[in-house]
Amino acid sequence: MAVPKKVKKKLKLFGFYSLIVFLVLIILMLFNVPVGKIILIAIMMGIATVSKLYKHFIGISIGFELITPVVIIFAYTLNPLFTIVAAVLMVVVSEFISGQVYTNNMIAQIIIYVFIVFFVFVFKSFGFIGLANSMIVLRNVALWLSMVIPGFVDPIRATIATLPNIFINGFIVSTLGVVLVNVLA
DSSP states (O other), rough: OOOOHHHHHHHHHHHHHHHHHHHHHHHHTTTTHHHHHHHHHHHHHHHHHHHHTTHHHHSSSSSSOOOHHHHHHHHHSOOOOHHHHHHHOOOOOOOHHOOOHHHHHHHOOOOOOOOHHHHHHHHHTTTHHHHHHHHHHHHHHHHHHHHHHSSOOOOOHHHHHHHHHHHHHHHHHHHHHHHHHHHOO
């Protein structure tokens, strides 16, 4: 009995995602992270990765994504190298899940997240909320500029995604982010 192509495709996709999760867990174990934290990190990465799924159905970004707060929390509490790897994985997988893979946007996001990890690592001695909110604004301004100036996205669409993102992620890091930082620290 032959396996239908649609089922094969879904199985390959599931296998790919499982491999990513497995690799992340192995990396965490190499950094001697306790099992409870590994589970929390995996859950946070999973939720952040699927947070852009709505774009698959409505076709436009409304500014909701959870990768930024997760990257900032990881950069503040975990190893910078791991945070960069996690950020790249979350961006790439979330773009595929959202059904809208734009290479320019994906590369811009990855570069911006690398800089955010660097800034958070350097300025870690400052308070979490102020630093996190600054990084959220930095991320949004940098992404807006990198998409609008070359003409990849029109300014109105970019602004529709940017402004809500600043407020949504600012609220998340100011409330839930503080709790997660204390748990992961």
